[in-house]
Amino acid sequence: MPMLAALKNPSPAAEIIRKTEAFRTELPHVANQLYLNHAAVSPLSARIVRGVEAFLKDRSEGDIENYAAVLMPTLASARMLVSRFINCDEKNLAFVPNTSYGLNILAQGLRWKTGDRIILGDEEFPSNVYPFLNLRQHGVEIDFVRAEDGKILIEDIERLITPQTKLVSVSYVQFLSGYRTDLALLARLCKARGVLLATDAIQALGAMPIDCKAMGFDFLAAGCHKWAMSPMGNAVIYLTDDLLARLDTAYVGWLSVKDAWNMLDYNLELLDDAKRFELGTMNWIGLVGLNEAFKVFDELGSDVIAEKILCNTDYLSSQLEAAGFEPLLNCTRENRSGIVTIKNVEGPEAVVQQLLEKKIKVATRCGMIRVSPHFYNSTAELDVFVSELRTVCKR
Numbered sequence: 001m002p003m004l005a006a007l008k009n010p011s012p013a014a015e016i017i018r019k020t021e022a023f024r025t026e027l028p029h030v031a032n033q034l035y036l037n038h039a040a041v042s043p044l045s046a047r048i049v050r051g052v053e054a055f056l057k058d059r060s061e062g063d064i065e066n067y068a069a070v071l072m073p074t075l076a077s078a079r080m081l082v083s084r085f086i087n088c089d090e091k092n093l094a095f096v097p098n099t100s101y102g103l104n105i106l107a108q109g110l111r112w113k114t115g116d117r118i119i120l121g122d123e124e125f126p127s128n129v130y131p132f133l134n135l136r137q138h139g140v141e142i143d144f145v146r147a148e149d150g151k152i153l154i155e156d157i158e159r160l161i162t163p164q165t166k167l168v169s170v171s172y173v174q175f176l177s178g179y180r181t182d183l184a185l186l187a188r189l190c191k192a193r194g195v196l197l198a199t200d201a202i203q204a205l206g207a208m209p210i211d212c213k214a215m216g217f218d219f220l221a222a223g224c225h226k227w228a229m230s231p232m233g234n235a236v237i238y239l240t241d242d243l244l245a246r247l248d249t250a251y252v253g254w255l256s257v258k259d260a261w262n263m264l265d266y267n268l269e270l271l272d273d274a275k276r277f278e279l280g281t282m283n284w285i286g287l288v289g290l291n292e293a294f295k296v297f298d299e300l301g302s303d304v305i306a307e308k309i310l311c312n313t314d315y316l317s318s319q320l321e322a323a324g325f326e327p328l329l330n331c332t333r334e335n336r337s338g339i340v341t342i343k344n345v346e347g348p349e350a351v352v353q354q355l356l357e358k359k360i361k362v363a364t365r366c367g368m369i370r371v372s373p374h375f376y377n378s379t380a381e382l383d384v385f386v387s388e389l390r391t392v393c394k395r
Helices: 002-008 011-028 045-062 067-086 099-109 131-138 155-162 182-194 239-245 284-300 302-320 349-356 379-393
Strands: 094-098 118-119 141-145 165-171 196-200 220-221 234-241 338-344 363-365 368-371
Touching: 011 284, 011 302, 045 284, 067 094, 067 234, 067 239, 094 099, 099 131, 099 196, 099 234, 099 239, 118 131, 131 141, 131 234, 141 155, 155 165, 155 182, 165 182, 182 196, 284 302, 302 379, 349 363, 349 368, 349 379
Parallel strands: 118 141, 118 165, 165 196, 196 220
Antiparallel strands: 094 234, 220 234, 338 368, 363 368
16 A cells, blocks of 8 residues: 555655656667766757758748748747746847857947956856957956856855956856856845846756746856757847846847838837847757757756756765765755766776767866766666776776
8 A cells, every 4th residue: 555655646756757767768869878968968859850850841842931830930939938947038038049149249238348347257168258358358357256176156256346347257057067156146246236147057058947037147148959958059048128228239130120021121120129139040940959859848847857967966976976086066955066077087088988988978178077967867877877987997
């Protein structure tokens, strides 16, 4: 009887495992490799492949000019699904080619004056650095907050804020260490000091919960080919109403205006919402795939996905430590993510290559091994990885 009761009312953990691992049937790669590199790029599901193939077949031999019948409904669906997943209004979301492009929209759209200052992390991925370094030509100064063992601490950011600080831009999840910033706390600090907060969320979208309204940041940019498991060449930006009102539109296209189809009017009256940044022809093949990917995320829910990923992170970290390996990040669960980076492996490039020969895919970053399992990966797979890593490293 107790066993039957357990089956009828499974524990939250069991239910999460059931929901997330059921998706494995849509992932052909699991049959021939152990993929633990989602912080670089994710595999495409069979569901995405079917959707893209159907779209290409239609464009090849069916409804070739399918703008109204297919493209617009796909875009509307994708916008709705992503907006719901990160809890923002659709009018505040736009699709752009990549994270760098999105951050440049912010960097080039704000009005800068000599002496303005920006705070960045010193271990950020370059996408969240170069768009702002480029503003030095306008007299903007950059202050780098130093990472402490892979952590960007809010108190260190606070110490750098001056009356001239105009913007703080940090990754929600650091690409190297996997440290996850408390954006809600940082946003409250920035708001109290009159500073804008932007976040590069490419290492979080599709992995960690994002609630634009509750967290309170001003701007977000995130590519969708990593944890969001979508085709390359698509990203999203989010900006608040207040920022939208004050941000100049550095680049405009024929779809940036209110009356786009009145083509010879040339009335440059920009759209009131974020769609003004969607200038023209989009990556439609990628958007078809993205739409399918976010249908899955919508079905599972961000909390379920995040909990499974954090369970994997906790388990992997403990198993690595038991085997004598040292994860770079030592922090509470609230600041963890899907990334576990190992710092005490000699010759990491050679080790990663030997693992690849065993059909296990991880990555090297900055002289360390970065492991990034997604929600569908199992603890059994993580055991295989740790066992093979011990073999290769002779431990």
